Amino acid sequence: MNDQWELLRGAGMARGFTGTWxxxxxxxxxxxxxxxxxTSRQDCDLATAMTCYRPMAFTERAWIGPHAxxxxxxxxxxxxxxxxxxLTDAGxxxxxxxxxxxxxxDLLYGDGVTTGWATQRWYGEVIAEPSSMVEPYLRExxxxxxxxxxxxxxxxxxxxxxxxxxxxxxxxxxxRMSGRFIDHQWLSEKRALYTIPLPPAT
Amino acid sequence: xxxxxxxxxxxYFEERGLTDRFECSWVETPDHHxxxxxxRAEETLACDLNQARRWHHSYSQEDVVWVxxxxxxxxxxxxxxxxxxxxxxxxxxxxxGRAFYLSYDEQLGEVSEPVYVNGGEWEDIPAxxxxxxxxxxxxxxxxxxxxxxxxxxxxxxxxxxxxxxxDTWFTTPGLLCRIPNxxxxxx
Numbered sequence: 001m002n003d004q005w006e007l008l009r010g011a012g013m014a015r016g017f018t019g020t021w022x023x024x025x026x027x028x029x030x031x032x033x034x035x036x037x038x039t040s041r042q043d044c045d046l047a048t049a050m051t052c053y054r055p056m057a058f059t060e061r062a063w064i065g066p067h068a069x070x071x072x073x074x075x076x077x078x079x080x081x082x083x084x085x086x087l088t089d090a091g092x093x094x095x096x097x098x099x100x101x102x103x104x105x106d107l108l109y110g111d112g113v114t115t116g117w118a119t120q121r122w123y124g125e126v127i128a129e130p131s132s133m134v135e136p137y138l139r140e141x142x143x144x145x146x147x148x149x150x151x152x153x154x155x156x157x158x159x160x161x162x163x164x165x166x167x168x169x170x171x172x173x174x175x176r177m178s179g180r181f182i183d184h185q186w187l188s189e190k191r192a193l194y195t196i197p198l199p200p201a202t
Numbered sequence: 203x204x205x206x207x208x209x210x211x212x213x214y215f216e217e218r219g220l221t222d223r224f225e226c227s228w229v230e231t232p233d234h235h236x237x238x239x240x241x242r243a244e245e246t247l248a249c250d251l252n253q254a255r256r257w258h259h260s261y262s263q264e265d266v267v268w269v270x271x272x273x274x275x276x277x278x279x280x281x282x283x284x285x286x287x288x289x290x291x292x293x294x295x296x297x298x299g300r301a302f303y304l305s306y307d308e309q310l311g312e313v314s315e316p317v318y319v320n321g322g323e324w325e326d327i328p329a330x331x332x333x334x335x336x337x338x339x340x341x342x343x344x345x346x347x348x349x350x351x352x353x354x355x356x357x358x359x360x361x362x363x364x365x366x367x368x369d370t371w372f373t374t375p376g377l378l379c380r381i382p383n384x385x386x387x388x389x
Binding site: 056080100102202 | 252253259263380
């Protein structure tokens with residue numbers, strides 16, 4: 001396993017990474033469930049998609065495509081994390097990792113019925129409900145190694161220390177569960193870039 | 203739904219996960235679009251607060267606020283990320299108008315003393331502002347000490363602006379606004 005976060009950083013996502021792993025082969029159906037405007041589809045590589053990169057922009061865009069057998073990946077290129085309620089309504093399992101600046105959010109998972117979090121505890125420890133879908137994989141993690149500090153100082157703008165260790169654990173979970181880790185091949189594939197309109201007010 | 207105590211305004215933020223950091227201003231002025239212009243927003247998106255709360259991020263440096271009408275003659279500014287823009291508060295009301303600013307930070311674990319502007323001047327809040335909520339026991343309603351304190355302050359603001367917070371507070375059309383870095387140079 002490569003250093004997953006180092007690969008994502010290298011692709012330009014240091015300021016914010018939101019990735020959603022969805023257990024489905026049907027990428028079009030996943031795009032629809034995430035609210036994508038199917039007419040906005042643009043097939044492109046990651047470098048092209050990243051020209052629209054802007055965490056938390058007011059326009060939501062995701063780069064969606066096959067990840068591994070039985071799994072689709074939706075990488076948020078701009079805007080907030082995608083709304084996942086319709087994935088659960090459709091009975092699909094998913095995992096979502098999210099960082100913004102130095103902050104690492106707890107991993108959000110859906111088991112097709114309900115959702116939960118694999119929560120962070122000091123120091124670098126991640127815990128989940130004993131019977132949850134992520135728990136068996138979490139047990140494989142063991143004692144995490146502390147990754148090298150990339151940038152330290154008074155203005156920490158990327159995940160470091162505790163957050164970085166937990167992030168690496170989360171990326172291990174998503175890799176193990178989906179059967180595929182992030183690697184150079186993954187980063188050089190073509191997927192479909194969509195615009196996701198603001199979901200209607202409820 | 204109908205049985206909820208109207209003083210339990212904080213519960214609407216609790217159930218939406220918006221209590222880790224709360225910053226809101228109430229400005230006496232008729233037009234929320236004019237407030238958006240005065241805030242020097244660069245980018246806006248028309249939406250309600252239920253939609254806008256997806257942009258809530260407590261630890262960001264980027265200034266993102268949501269602005270809407272509170273009631274006739276009052277505008278509210280709800281902070282989603284970054285600073286609250288409270289220092290701009292004296293420039294926002296209509297001539298002679300008032301503005302209030304209320305904030306709570308979970309990490310600090312305390313509600314800050316509300317800030318008040320009256321006719322362009324920063325002033326202490328008049329003592330009688332708190333009379334009615336105190337007499338009616340608004341400070342006894344809520345799920346925790348912080349909730350009770352917030353409900354006390356929010357009740358006074360509700361009486362002043364003429365509107366209590368309920369589910370409709372989150373479905374009012376408004377504008378999500380991004381205020382660019384440097385729009386308000388700090389000396």
